[in-house]
Every structure is written in C-alpha cells, then in structure tokens.
Amino acid sequence: MKIEELNAIRDKMKNQVTLRAEDPDSTKVLVAMGTCGIAAGARDVLTAFADGVAENNIEKVMVSQTGCIGNCQLEPIVEILEKGKDKVTYVNMNADKAKEVIEKHLIGGQVVSEYTI
Amino acid sequence: MYRSHVLICGGTGCTSSGSAAIEKALVSEIEKNGLKEEVQVVKTGCFGLCALGPIMIVYPEGTFYSMVKVEDIPEIVEEHLLKGRVVTRLVYQETVTDNGIKSLQDTAFYKKQNRVALRNCGVINPENIDEYIGEGGYQALAKVLTEMSPDDVIQTILDSGLRGRGGGGFPTGMKWKLARNIVKDADQKYVCCNADEGDPGAFMDRSVLEGDPHVVLEAMAIAGYAIGATQGYIYVRAEYPIAVERLEIAIKQAREYGLLGNNIFGTDFSFDIGLRLGAGAFVCGEETALMTSIEGNRGEPRPRPPFPAEKGLFQKPTILNNVETYANIPQIILNGSDWFASMGTEKSKGTKVFALGGKIHNTGLVEVPMGTTLRTVIEEIGGGIPNGKKFKAAQTGGPSGGCIPAEHMDIPIDYDNLISIGSMMGSGGLIVMDEDNCMVDIAKFFLEFTVDESCGKCTPCRIGTKRMYEMLDKITRGQGTLEDIDKLEELCYYIKQNSLCGLGQTAPNPVLSTLRYFRDEYVAHVVDKKCPAGVCKHLLSFEIDPEKCKGCTLCSRVCPAGAISGAVKTPHVIDKDKCLKCGACIEKCKFGAISKK
Numbered sequence: 152m153k154i155e156e157l158n159a160i161r162d163k164m165k166n167q168v169t170l171r172a173e174d175p176d177s178t179k180v181l182v183a184m185g186t187c188g189i190a191a192g193a194r195d196v197l198t199a200f201a202d203g204v205a206e207n208n209i210e211k212v213m214v215s216q217t218g219c220i221g222n223c224q225l226e227p228i229v230e231i232l233e234k235g236k237d238k239v240t241y242v243n244m245n246a247d248k249a250k251e252v253i254e255k256h257l258i259g260g261q262v263v264s265e266y267t268i
Numbered sequence: 269m270y271r272s273h274v275l276i277c278g279g280t281g282c283t284s285s286g287s288a289a290i291e292k293a294l295v296s297e298i299e300k301n302g303l304k305e306e307v308q309v310v311k312t313g314c315f316g317l318c319a320l321g322p323i324m325i326v327y328p329e330g331t332f333y334s335m336v337k338v339e340d341i342p343e344i345v346e347e348h349l350l351k352g353r354v355v356t357r358l359v360y361q362e363t364v365t366d367n368g369i370k371s372l373q374d375t376a377f378y379k380k381q382n383r384v385a386l387r388n389c390g391v392i393n394p395e396n397i398d399e400y401i402g403e404g405g406y407q408a409l410a411k412v413l414t415e416m417s418p419d420d421v422i423q424t425i426l427d428s429g430l431r432g433r434g435g436g437g438f439p440t441g442m443k444w445k446l447a448r449n450i451v452k453d454a455d456q457k458y459v460c461c462n463a464d465e466g467d468p469g470a471f472m473d474r475s476v477l478e479g480d481p482h483v484v485l486e487a488m489a490i491a492g493y494a495i496g497a498t499q500g501y502i503y504v505r506a507e508y509p510i511a512v513e514r515l516e517i518a519i520k521q522a523r524e525y526g527l528l529g530n531n532i533f534g535t536d537f538s539f540d541i542g543l544r545l546g547a548g549a550f551v552c553g554e555e556t557a558l559m560t561s562i563e564g565n566r567g568e569p570r571p572r573p574p575f576p577a578e579k580g581l582f583q584k585p586t587i588l589n590n591v592e593t594y595a596n597i598p599q600i601i602l603n604g605s606d607w608f609a610s611m612g613t614e615k616s617k618g619t620k621v622f623a624l625g626g627k628i629h630n631t632g633l634v635e636v637p638m639g640t641t642l643r644t645v646i647e648e649i650g651g652g653i654p655n656g657k658k659f660k661a662a663q664t665g666g667p668s669g670g671c672i673p674a675e676h677m678d679i680p681i682d683y684d685n686l687i688s689i690g691s692m693m694g695s696g697g698l699i700v701m702d703e704d705n706c707m708v709d710i711a712k713f714f715l716e717f718t719v720d721e722s723c724g725k726c727t728p729c730r731i732g733t734k735r736m737y738e739m740l741d742k743i744t745r746g747q748g749t750l751e752d753i754d755k756l757e758e759l760c761y762y763i764k765q766n767s768l769c770g771l772g773q774t775a776p777n778p779v780l781s782t783l784r785y786f787r788d789e790y791v792a793h794v795v796d797k798k799c800p801a802g803v804c805k806h807l808l809s810f811e812i813d814p815e816k817c818k819g820c821t822l823c824s825r826v827c828p829a830g831a832i833s834g835a836v837k838t839p840h841v842i843d844k845d846k847c848l849k850c851g852a853c854i855e856k857c858k859f860g861a862i863s864k865k
C-alpha cells in the first residue's frame with residue numbers, strides 16, 4: 152500500500168466515522184418521521200439529505216430524525232437548527248426540494264423561503 | 269450512505285451479558301423494517317461501562333441505551349430508527365433530562381475523562397481496518413517512515429514524557445533509546461507487547477485489544493523502526509479469547525494492506541508481528557518471565573542484569589511495553605510531544621486508564637489526565653459510593669499496590685505521589701472500599717493471590733508469602749498477638765529486599781500499606797478480638813435482640829445449621845456453637861432484630 156492509498160481509504164471512511172463524533176456546534180437537519188410523515192414520503196427526504204450531505208462532503212452537518220411535530224398536513228417537515236440562528240422549518244418536502252435546500256441552504260447559506268412556513 | 273449508525277458493544281463484558289444475540293435481533297429487525305440501506309450496525313469494543321451492558325448507542329444523536337434486552341429491539345428499531353422517537357424508558361437514565369436526552373458524552377461519567385488510549389474504543393468496528401484508517405490510523409506509521417529518522421522518533425517519545433503504563437513507570441523513550449544504541453551490531457532485535465494483564469480487577473489492556481487492536485500493531489511497527497527491529501511479538505493471555513481473535517483479524521488485515529510485512533509504504537522498512545498465548549500465570553507478566561515463556565520455556569523470571577535492552581528475547585536486544593503504553597504512541601507522533609506533555613503533572617505526562625471497581629456507582633473504565641485527584645475519580649466520575657456508605661480506602665496497583673485512605677483523597681494521582689503514600693500506579697486497577705470492608709481481610713485476599721501465583725523459584729517469595737498469609741489468617745481468626753503484627757511487618761521488609769523478581773518484591777505492599785493506615789484494625793483483631801467492619805467470621809457473633817424479635821420464625825427456617833430455636837411469637841435464640849456465621853438470618857429478618865458484632 153502507498154500512502155496515497157491510505158489517504159484515499161481515510162477520506163472515504165471519514166464521512167462514515169464522523170457520523171459518530173458528536174460536535175455540539177454542528178448544524179442539525181431533523182426530518183419529522185411520525186406515521187404521517189412516513190406516509191407522506193419523509194423517508195425519501197431523509198435519504199436525500201443523508202446522501203446529499205455525504206456526496207457534497209458537507210462538514211459539521213448532522214442529519215437525524217424527530218417524531219411527529221403535529222402538523223400532519225404539512226408533512227414531510229424538515230427542521231434545520233444552526234448554532235446562533237433561528238430554527239428554519241421546511242414543509243411539504245420531497246427529495247428534489249431536499250436537494251435544493253442542501254445546495255442553497257446548507258452549502259450556500261441562503262434559506263429557501265418558498266418552502267418554509 | 270448510512271444516515272444512522274447503531275453501535276453495539278462487543279467487548280467481553282457485554283458479550284457475556286448477551287450482546288451477540290442483541291446484534292442478531294437488531295440486524296434482522298432493521299431488515300424487516302426496510303432500513304438496511306439506511307442504518308448500519310457496528311460491533312465495537314468496550315465503552316467502559318460494562319456494568320450497564322449490553323450497551324447500544326445510536327448515532328448521529330448519540331442516544332445511549334443500557335442493559336438492552338432482545339425483547340426491546342423491535343421497539344427500539346420501530347420507534348427510534350424508523351420513526352425517530354427515542355425510547356426514553358430504555359435509555360440510560362443518567363442521560364434523561366427535562367430538556368430531552370443528553371448524549372453520553374455529556375454525562376458526569378464521560379465529561380471529566382480525556383480519552384487518548386481509549387479514543388477508538390466503543391467508536392470503531394475493531395474488525396474493520398478501514399474504520400481505524402478513517403480515524404487517522406496508520407498515518408503515524410506513514411509519517412515516521414517517510415519524514416522522521418529513528419532518532420527523531422525516540423526524541424519525540426522522550427520529549428513527550430511518556431512512562432510505561434504496565435506498572436513500573438519507566439520512561440518509554442529511554443527504553444527505546446537503550447535498545448537502539450546499547451548493542452551496536454545486533455543481527456536481530458525484538459519489539460514485544462505485554463498483554464498479560466494479570467492484576468485481578470484490571471481489564472484496560474483487554475479493552476484496548478478488543479476495541480482498537482490496530483493501534484497496538486501500528487505502535488509496535490513504529491517502535492520497530494525506532495530501535496531497528498523487524499519482528500514483534502504480542503504476549504496475550506489465552507483467557508482473553510475475544511482479544512486474541514480481534515488481534516488475529518487485525519494482523520491479517522494489516523498484512524493484506526501491506527501495513528505489516530516487507531517494504532511498508534514502499535520504504536525499506538519491514539516489520540511483522542506474531543501472537544503468543546500465555547496460560548495466565550501472573551508471574552508471566554514480569555518482563556524476563558514473559559520472554560522466557562515466548563522462547564517456549566516455563567515462565568520463570570531470571571535475574572537482571574542483563575537487561576532486555578541488551579539481552580532480551582532469544583538473547584537479542586528487546587523492548588517490552590504494555591498495551592496502554594503503545595496505545596499512546598501514534599497520537600504522540602501525530603500531535604507532537606508538546607501536546608502530550610501538556611497533559612498531566614510534572615513527572616507524569618498524559619492520561620491513565622483506570623478500571624474502577626468495588627463499592628462505587630459507575631464501575632467501568634475511565635481515562636483521566638494524570639494528576640486528577642482520587643476524589644474527582646471516585647465522587648464525580650464514579651458517582652460516589654452506593655447506599656450512603658462512607659469511603660474508607662481505594663486500592664490501586666492490585667497485588668503489588670496498596671491502599672489510599674480518605675485523608676489522601678485530594679492528592680493528584682501520578683506515579684510518584686502514589687509511591688510516596690505507599691501505594692503504586694500498577695496497571696490501573698482501582699478498587700473502592702467502604703466502611704464494610706475489613707482491611708486485614710483485604711490484605712489477606714491479596715496475599716492469598718500472591719501465594720498462588722509465586723512461581724517458587726526463590727525462597728523469600730515462595731515461603732515468605734506463605735508465612736505472611738498464615739499470620740494474616742491467624743489474625744483474622746482472632747488468634748493473633750501484637751507480637752505477630754510486628755513479626756509480620758519485619759517479614760514484609762525481608763521479602764521485599766530478598767525476592768528475585770517484582771512479584772515477590774511488591775507482594776508485601778498490601779500488608780504494609782494497610783498496617784500504615786489501618787493499624788488500629790489489626791490491633792482490634794488481636795487485642796479486642798473484634799473485626800470492626802464485621803467481616804472476619806471467626807470474630808463475629810450473631811445475636812437476636814429479644815426486644816425486637818417478633819417470633820416470626822423466618823430466621824430459623826433459613827438457618828442452614830439449625831442454630832436458631834424458639835417458639836412462634838416468642839423471641840428466638842441463636843446457639844453460638846452451632847452458628848456458621850453465614851449471615852442468612854440477618855438478611856431474612858424483617859424487624860432488624862438480628863445483629864452481628
């Protein structure tokens with residue numbers, strides 16, 4: 152093995168293992184996964200966020216789920232909690248909108264206000 | 269891409285409480301719920317909280333489930349992994365707060381810890397080399413081989429101030445330097461790892477091997493480069509089957525990647541490692557005995573000098589380091605000696621892992637900076653002593669160490685401080701004792717251990733420890749005299765001075781330190797014929813208080829000796845000649861009528 156190969160494995164695995172390093176400063180993406188959320192397609196949204204964050208190598212973002220928020224007609228709901236900023240709530244999400252939020256909000260730092268409430 | 273990782277502990281503690289069945293149930297439930305592509309199950313090594321096992325942590329939230337049962341798995345998978353609702357009922361209750369669930373990292377147990385040697389334990393899958401590499405594994409070896417000379421490596425270790433974690437506290441860099449320079453034209457040298465861990469109550473080395481085996485391999489390769497050796501041996505006790513298996517897997521994977529073997533990273537450095545299993549004799553942890561055992565002979569110590577740095581394994585220059593010592597090496601190389609030296613006290617740098625046990629709330633493994641006080645370890649991290657009992661002493665260093673009484677609780681723990689108060693660091697066993705422990709009995713326990721484990725090669729140890737044990741036994745039976753105590757003490761010094769190896773030289777320590785701090789307890793046994801803590805059976809007498817006894821007859825029914833008599837609803841009486849002092853009656857009596865004195 153060459154050092155370049157070692158580094159390649161390290162970089163490939165990094166996304167994997169950093170999931171287990173809790174960083175209190177990281178931004179949290181919470182997908183509501185109550186029964187209604189799952190019925191409305193929250194699973195696809197969650198997967199889209201998880202994959203998108205990994206593919207784009209976005210650091211300090213943790214994708215997780217919460218339970219039902221109690222707004223079933225607005226599901227799938229996604230909350231983004233960034234340190235020192237107000238909570239942003241996206242509603243009626245789907246996988247495509249998720250990709251857009253990843254690009255504009257998580258990478259670009261701009262809230263996609265047309266999807267919020 | 270997995271969005272969630274479920275870590276399940278596969279250390280010895282959790283495996284014995286059933287984590288393998290839980291892992292199986294978890295995998296099948298996850299599959300059933302269609303989460304196979306999203307949730308990864310990772311079997312890790314010990315988290316250090318074995319008493320709470322089987323242990324399971326769900327990331328990215330860091331939710332900590334303790335004492336998990338197979339029946340709980342469907343609920344955890346469906347509620348938590350599928351619907352995102354933590355199953356609060358099953359979560360470790362210390363992490364439950366009014367504002368939701370804290371992560372394990374925020375509990376009192378973890379907060380004051382500083383994990384260097386244990387950094388990957390309970391974090392990575394020890395059977396997957398890629399996970400170790402993902403955490404920066406083998407980067408230190410790469411750095412050493414391509415950017416540093418052997419002398420640079422040794423200087424870095426010297427500057428870091430790292431001292432051996434196997435008990436003696438010898439400066440590691442010094443040991444390497446001697447082995448590098450002492451024999452100029454050696455055709456072969458060896459790097460050995462001491463994973464014998466014989467101290468009863470210690471299991472930190474086991475946890476490192478089970479949770480992060482590659483760190484030991486990487487460190488040994490670095491040591492090999494530093495001293496000029498191409499072959500390493502790990503001497504591990506056969507009673508650690510999980511550790512042995514993980515080491516075998518790790519060595520195989522490292523060879524496949526070319527991280528062990530010839531021309532590592534394309535350099536002209538070659539290094540390989542073999543495993544040697546020990547039968548578990550305590551004396552085989554002593555360095556010369558260990559090497560004799562690797563050579564295929566009976567594990568008996570031999571006189572030093574010559575020291576191993578000059579004539580060690582197969583008469584070749586050899587270094588031997590402890591597992592935990594090695595676990596620090598890659599981090600020192602990567603982060604620098606200043607980083608390491610910034611932790612700890614003036615003469616003891618870095619951190620130390622302790623196995624907390626005995627009368628303490630949080631039993632388990634803790635890693636704290638050197639210089640942390642015993643009070644912090646016991647009261648804050650350990651969560652104090654259960655049942656409102658009073659702290660009496662902490663035993664460190666196992667059969668070679670001694671007791672630290674309450675008056676020294678605020679002393680910063682390091683090698684030299686412990687020695688100055690008559691104990692020693694040892695490998696890191698830390699047993700907490702409360703008012704119900706008899707110090708003479710504790711000393712007797714350790715002496716019984718040494719008598720069993722003495723290899724018998726030299727007389728002071730073989731016969732001396734036996735005599736000591738007999739005297740202690742006599743004292744606990746109430747047959748001792750004040751003169752016996754003096755004779756016992758004299759014998760201690762004699763054995764210390766005249767034994768061949770460390771086993772004999774340190775065997776009297778448990779007696780000397782209890783004599784130093786708890787002599788009054790010894791005196792109570794011989795003069796008053798009493799055991800103040802109520803432990804030594806021969807000095808106890810069980811009595812029923814006729815005022816409190818309601819005559820419920822429970823006690824007489826449990827007494828195995830038929831020593832209790834009395835009619836229903838009249839006070840019962842214990843026949844002292846028949847009583848076996850088993851204590852069964854005390855536990856049964858609902859009225860607190862029975863006492864032992």
Ligand SMILES: Cc1cc2nc3c(=O)[nH]c(=O)nc-3n(C[C@H](O)[C@H](O)[C@H](O)COP(=O)(O)O)c2cc1C
Binds near residue numbers: 556
């Ligand atoms: C009786 C006896 C038992 C020992 N058992 C161990 C042991 O189980 N593990 C260990 O690392 N060192 C043990 N030691 C200490 C070793 O002899 C040796 O000092 C140590 O492994 C050196 O490594 P270090 O410098 O990294 O601590 C023992 C010593 C004696 C005298």
Ligand code: SF4
Binds near residue numbers: 551
């Ligand atoms: S001191 Fe004890 S263990 Fe050591 S060589 Fe002598 S008899 Fe054996």
Ligand code: SF4
Binds near residue numbers: 826842850
């Ligand atoms: S201590 Fe045991 S043997 Fe003695 S009286 Fe009680 S139950 Fe019987």
Ligand code: FES
Binds near residue numbers: 277283314318323
């Ligand atoms: S073996 Fe599981 S926490 Fe120690």
Ligand code: FES
Binds near residue numbers: 840858859
């Ligand atoms: S039988 Fe006497 S109090 Fe229990």
